[in-house]
Amino acid sequence: MQSSNRRPGKIGRPPRLSREAILSAAQRILDEEGTGSLSMRRLAKELSSTPMALYHHVRDKDELLMMLLDAHAERFPRPELPEPPRDRLIACAQILHDILVGCPWVVEVLVSDSFASASAMWIVENMVDALIECGLTEEDAAYAYRVIWYYTVGELTLRFNRERARDQNQEAAPYRTRVMAAVAADDFPRLAVLGPRWVELTSADNQRRGLVAVVDGLLAQNA
Amino acid sequence: MQSSNRRPGKIGRPPRLSREAILSAAQRILDEEGTGSLSMRRLAKELSSTPMALYHHVRDKDELLMMLLDAHAERFPRPELPEPPRDRLIACAQILHDILVGCPWVVEVLVSDSFASASAMWIVENMVDALIECGLTEEDAAYAYRVIWYYTVGELTLRFNRERARDQNQEAAPYRTRVMAAVAADDFPRLAVLGPRWVELTSADNQRRGLVAVVDGLLAQNA
DNA sequence: ACCTGAACACCGTTCAAGT
DNA sequence: ACCTGAACACCGTTCAAGT
Numbered sequence: 269m270q271s272s273n274r275r276p277g278k279i280g281r282p283p284r285l286s287r288e289a290i291l292s293a294a295q296r297i298l299d300e301e302g303t304g305s306l307s308m309r310r311l312a313k314e315l316s317s318t319p320m321a322l323y324h325h326v327r328d329k330d331e332l333l334m335m336l337l338d339a340h341a342e343r344f345p346r347p348e349l350p351e352p353p354r355d356r357l358i359a360c361a362q363i364l365h366d367i368l369v370g371c372p373w374v375v376e377v378l379v380s381d382s383f384a385s386a387s388a389m390w391i392v393e394n395m396v397d398a399l400i401e402c403g404l405t406e407e408d409a410a411y412a413y414r415v416i417w418y419y420t421v422g423e424l425t426l427r428f429n430r431e432r433a434r435d436q437n438q439e440a441a442p443y444r445t446r447v448m449a450a451v452a453a454d455d456f457p458r459l460a461v462l463g464p465r466w467v468e469l470t471s472a473d474n475q476r477r478g479l480v481a482v483v484d485g486l487l488a489q490n491a
Numbered sequence: 492m493q494s495s496n497r498r499p500g501k502i503g504r505p506p507r508l509s510r511e512a513i514l515s516a517a518q519r520i521l522d523e524e525g526t527g528s529l530s531m532r533r534l535a536k537e538l539s540s541t542p543m544a545l546y547h548h549v550r551d552k553d554e555l556l557m558m559l560l561d562a563h564a565e566r567f568p569r570p571e572l573p574e575p576p577r578d579r580l581i582a583c584a585q586i587l588h589d590i591l592v593g594c595p596w597v598v599e600v601l602v603s604d605s606f607a608s609a610s611a612m613w614i615v616e617n618m619v620d621a622l623i624e625c626g627l628t629e630e631d632a633a634y635a636y637r638v639i640w641y642y643t644v645g646e647l648t649l650r651f652n653r654e655r656a657r658d659q660n661q662e663a664a665p666y667r668t669r670v671m672a673a674v675a676a677d678d679f680p681r682l683a684v685l686g687p688r689w690v691e692l693t694s695a696d697n698q699r700r701g702l703v704a705v706v707d708g709l710l711a712q713n714a
Numbered sequence: 715a716c717c718t719g720a721a722c723a724c725c726g727t728t729c730a731a732g733t
Numbered sequence: 734a735c736c737t738g739a740a741c742a743c744c745g746t747t748c749a750a751g752t
Contacts, residue, residue, distance in 0.1 A: 280715030281752065308745060319745080321717050329745070331666045375602070379648050380656070384670040393679040406685055410692035415642070415701035417693075422645030425602050433603070443554045447607040456616040462629055469633035470640075477712070478638035485708020489700070503734030504733065531726060542726080544736050552726070 285317060287325050287335075294336055303373040303432070333377040334385065341367050341387035349394065357398035358483050360391050361416050362476060365424070367391075372428045378421055404490045412486040419482050423475050430471055508540060510548050510558075517559055526596040526655070556600040557608065564590050564610035572617065580621035581706050583614045584639050585699065588647070590614075595651045601644055627713045635709040642705050646698050653694055 293314045297306050308329060312319045326332045344367050349356045367388060368374055392413065399409035448467075451459050459466060516537045520529050531552060535542045549555045567590050572579045590611060591597055615636065622632035671690075674682050682689060 281717070283716060285716085307743085309743085318718055320719085320747085323746075324716060327665060330664065334664075334666050379598070379602070379652055384667040386670045386673055389670070389674055389677075389679055389682070393681050396681040396685070400681065406681075407692055409681075410685055410689065411695065411697045411700070412704075414693045414697070415704060418645030418649065418701065419638070419642045419705070420645065421649060422641030422643065425648060426641065426644060429602055441553065441557075442550060443557050444607040447609045447612070450609055451612055454612075456612055458616050458619040458623065458629075458632075459612070462619070462633055466633065469630055470637045472634065474634045474637070477634070478641065478709075481635075481638060481708040481712040482642070482705050483708070484711060485704040485706070486701075488707060488711065489704040504736070506735060508735085530724085532724085541737055543728085543738085546727075547735060 285315060285321055285325055289315065290322060290325055290332070291335060291339060294332060295339070298336070298373055303428075306373060330377060330380055333373065337368075337371055337374055337377060338385045338387050340371055341385050344370075346390075353398040353401040354483065354487060357395055357402070358480060360394045360398065361420065361479055361483065364388065364391050364395075365420050365475065365479070368420070368424055369427075372431070375425050375428050379425065383417070399486075402487055402490075408490050412490065415486055416479070416482055419478065423478070427475075508538060508544055508548055512538065513545060513548055513555070514558060514562060517555060518562075521559075521596055526651075529596060553600060553603055556596065560591075560594055560597055560600060561608045561610050563594055564608050567593075569613075576621040576624040577706065577710060580618055580625070581703060583617045583621065584643065584702055584706065587611065587614050587618075588643050588698065588702070591643070591647055592650075595654070598648050598651050602648065606640070622709075625710055625713075631713050635713065638709055639702070639705055642701065646701070650698075 290311070294306060294311055297310060297314055308319045308322055312322055315321075322332075326335070344363075347359075347363070350359055368378070395413050395416070396406075396409045399412050400406065404412060452463060454460075462469065513534070517529060517534055520533060520537055531542045531545055535545055538544075545555075549558070567586075570582075570586070572582055591601070618636050618639070619629075619632045622635050623629065627635060675686060677683075685692065
């Protein structure tokens with residue numbers, strides 16, 4: 269793509285847009301108008317330009333989102349890590365989660381491609397390293413990392429979408445309501461006992477506790 | 492919505508479309524043309540009708556997808572369940588996964604709302620029941636169910652999107668390739684050792700093994 | 715080299731009217 | 734009661750041309 273900072277042998281038209289300008293405009297839209305508002309067209313408007321001009325600086329929308337995520341990960345403070353490898357593993361997985369929880373718009377990109385942010389790779393490295401130090405083979409470490417990653421993606425995806433649904437229309441889908449009513453009336457005694465608490469309980473913030481269970485389950489399985 | 496099977500006191504125009512016809516046409520499109528091809532407009536065309544006619548029979552696209560999922564769950568064989576509650580829990584979670592793995596188009600709906608299929612509720616009921624029989628409180632059982640659900644959703648979401656990406660363009664996003672190259676060259680020794688195997692290892696089919704680890708981790712945590 | 719305008723090929727959904 | 738046609742308010746991306 270581009271790399272020029274106005275080179276001496278000035279060839280061609282001078283650029284008006286830059287990757288940095290595009291990224292910061294995109295971040296501004298995300299912050300001020302929310303996840304749903306970032307489109308290539310809206311972004312072009314923000315920059316007083318045209319949609320197509322953007323394609324000179326980024327390959328496509330996915331790459332744009334990935335770069336935004338990368339920038340966010342880079343800004344994130346890198347804390348001291350605790351030492352027994354199990355604790356380091358949990359700490360790293362939690363950091364990964366905490367980085368991503370700040371980017372609701374990331375769902376699209378998490379879901380469309382494997383996570384590949386250069387600025388967050390140290391976390392993945394540390395997780396795999398901790399797993400190996402816990403006695404797992406390289407293959408098992410890669411698999412265990414993946415299980416933690418699945419949990420994290422599932423938690424984030426459902427969290428963001430729950431928030432989004434609550435934001436825009438609180439009057440829940442009628443289909444869901446009907447199913448829930450059937451559950452309460454029918455022969456599902458366990459769910460009926462939980463009753464209306466069911467929804468609240470299952471959306472309570474137990475992310476960290478679940479993470480610890482997943483990690484310890486993996487370590488026990490591979491001990 | 493509709494409920495009529497040509498009532499004697501025939502009032503108004505007789506229906507040409509029905510919920511069943513809509514659902515089976517939608518399923519046909521999904522089977523023959525793939526997940527990406529199902530739109531309200533395409534579906535209307537399949538039925539030689541107009542997009543708006545559909546809205547007389549289903550509330551919106553999400554409800555349509557939910558009903559499709561429900562129909563799929565209903566067709567699914569309901570096997571004998573093993574008996575120590577831990578094994579029953581694993582079996583049920585696996586069935587839930589197996590039902591969903593047959594519906595790649597389900598990602599949209601999993602992600603947009605909590606799972607609420609009347610035909611699959613017996614599985615959730617069984618999972619919560621097994622967790623309580625394992626000694627968890629009702630609240631802890633609801634939370635543990637949720638953790639398993641997050642793992643399942645993450646696994647499915649990433650699985651489907653990996654497949655979709657492989658299907659349409661094998662020449663992977665250049666951004667991702669660049670990051671991977673940096674990883675190999677830079678100071679991530681653990682990931683570098685795994686090297687090109689990294690991607691394959693992390694996408695290998697270890698779904699069941701991960702599920703067992705998650706379940707046992709949860710049971711150990713709540714023992 | 716960088717940017718523009720117009721177009722392509724779509725979406726889900728609503729509104730007002732027709733039968 | 735059920736369906737249609739036209740429109741609203743969008744998408745991401747490509748192509749051919751302009752400066």
